[in-house]
Amino acid sequence: MSGSDSELEVLGGQMKDRIRNVLGRSLAIREVDAGSCNACEVEVNALTNPIYDIERFGLHIVASPRHADAILVTGPVTRNMERGLVQSYNAMAEPRMVIAMGVCAIGGGLFRECYACHKGVGEVVPVDVYIPGCPPRPQAIIQGIMVALDKWQQRK
């Protein structure tokens, strides 16, 4: 057990180093629900459980968009949440990033033809990374965050 333990820490350390290179210390993510069915929230919550434990890489889910480097948006952006999403986006400091998570957030999904929904986050705020899935598995979310890191590295 101890052998694989230390190995895990080394590998985890590489990801941590990469985050440190790109962002200085850690990546703070704010989740904004713009009308999802709460399955995406369940998966984001699963990221912080001991199984996926993203905090070991210095990835934090923070309480306010003001603390965040990136917002993870779920849901097709309902008419009623549009203002909340735009305000959250504006509250973030530059450089900022928007990650659209789940099919609803990418293009509206099943709710494309609804009177009370936009067709995805892209209609309201500019999106940098798309994570497909309905809902995306925790592994898919982690991979999406890594894609976001790559983008940041290039920007730098």
Place this chain on the structure above:
Amino acid sequence: MKVTNLFRFYRLGVGKRGVVTTRYPNGPAELPAAAQCAPELTGKCDACGHCAEACPTKAIAVTTSKFTIDLGDCIYCGECARGCPKGSIVMGKNCELSARKREGLEVSYDVRQ
């Protein structure tokens, strides 16, 4: 009194589970055998269009030369795989599909008859 009980629990190893953390992203994503991710075209296709009709989010477009699936619309429901008369569509196991561009989510296959 009760507090000491609690410590006794921990000393006995109650609640100790060993390492449960997955190796991902440093190892491969270990999904169960039955897990369904995005559909993939693996076999022959005669562009009959049954899959496109079956899709609830209209994520599939089939022409005589190309089979295109927009993963940004796919809800992994498996209707296309069930609707394919040739059984050529299977639900894949790859969940690492994120993209930086909306177009990057479109996957095309050449139609082989």
Place this chain on the structure above:
Amino acid sequence: MNRMILSELVEDLPPVLRTGIRWELQDDGSLTIDVGEEALPGIVDHIQKKYHSWLISEHALDLRPKGGEFQLIVLLGLPKVTVPVIIRANVDIYASSFHSLTPSVPAANWFEREISDTFGLTPNGHPDQRPLVLYDDWPYGTYPLRKDFDPSRPVPRVPSEYPFRKVEGEGVFEIPVGPVHAGVIEPGHFRFSVAGEPIINLEIRMGYTHRGVEKLSESLPYHRGVPLAERISGDNGFTHALAYCQAVESLAGCAVPDRALFIRTILSEMERLYCHMGDVGGIALDTAFGTGAQMAYILRERLMQLNDQVTGSRFLRSASCLGGVRCDIPVDSKKDIQRTLLQVKLDFDDFVTTIKNMPSFLDRVETTGVLTLENARSLNVVGPVGRGSGIDRDVRRDHPYAAYDQISFQVPVYREGDVWARTRVKIDEVYESIGIIEQALDKLPSGELCVPLGEAPEGRTGLSLTETHRGECMHWLMAGKGQPYRHKVRDASFLNWPAIELAVLGNIVPDFPLVNKSFNLSYAGNDL
């Protein structure tokens, strides 16, 4: 039994209320009463007082394209009767208003505000006429669930402000919370009025996740409604889809094969298990007992991986279909489920022993957020919340569906009504669920998984109730041409949200997350 009580109910109506009503006992034993709109409050009040009925749903329906008027439908549940009483009343097109039930039936409050929003029918005598699901900038005179509304046309925004209730006095101040919360939860707005620490008033503003599910469903063929129903409220998607499938099956008169019924039972309980595991873990987390919470979260993850292994989806999605189920439980899966459940049961025992022996945990949860039986009754609170307050009702036992009538299980009921009572209900239900799955796996018959649905005759109505992990979930359908003419969804959250406003009174603000977590309601299921 049903017939006797129901025909007695009609005979018993006082002569004043009986004039002008028509009633009929349907083949399935349910009672339909047609009344004049002005007589509706009187009749509902009478049945409520005399038979202790509860309100399952009140919704409207636009019959104008069929040459009719608007129609109000009130569904009442009666003790010891397995079918609901259906009361219908026509509402005049020009008056566009009806007599409100809310003064005598408090549970009708949000139902009538929703009708007023989506159909433009004014509930006369309703104490609260503010919008509920549509936001303040929705233009007056546009009603999305009316048949003449065109969902493809964009709706303009009209600037206006939502009038919150004001609490004034010396030292009283307001704390607005949301719609973007500190935790990873769905959007909703809470406005606390506090004097010092204790909450003296809480107002909940919902509607942020209103997506228009009911209108969308009316434009989709029946089989397309299943994936939509799975996405009404994500974590109880399977039970919602099951309710929808059952409603459509009752329209078409389709008999589902036995094996499918048992698999439906197993999957609903697997869903309840992982949700309850998350709930009790969340309560431990909100009392700052992180170690315990993570124990529960590990179990939850293990159960979700089991879902993945059995159905190919962590949320049991696309496992249900009309006329049966999609996914089979072969011998391998059966063994997987049995093995995992055994481990989960042992580890859950550890978790329960730990929290039950933890004074600092018990100190936070006992006597916090008390919902009295009286309040719970009048608001018709359902599910574990109701059972934590002493309402002994469970759809699985009282209106058996799937294979629940062939399985023995207990319904845990506690009377205290505090956070701890609700938590204990959930803990007990975890054990019951494991028992139900084990029994169902043992009895699993062989046979077909799915049968063709058949034709759903236009104009017929179908009702289905299921027990999600939040409580009673209702899907009501009226058949149209190959798609629903009207689809009404009522999640358990819709009934339970107003109860939070009462449960938090007198508690301190830092206990609110705990109370909220112990209710664990769905925002998306409430707003639709």
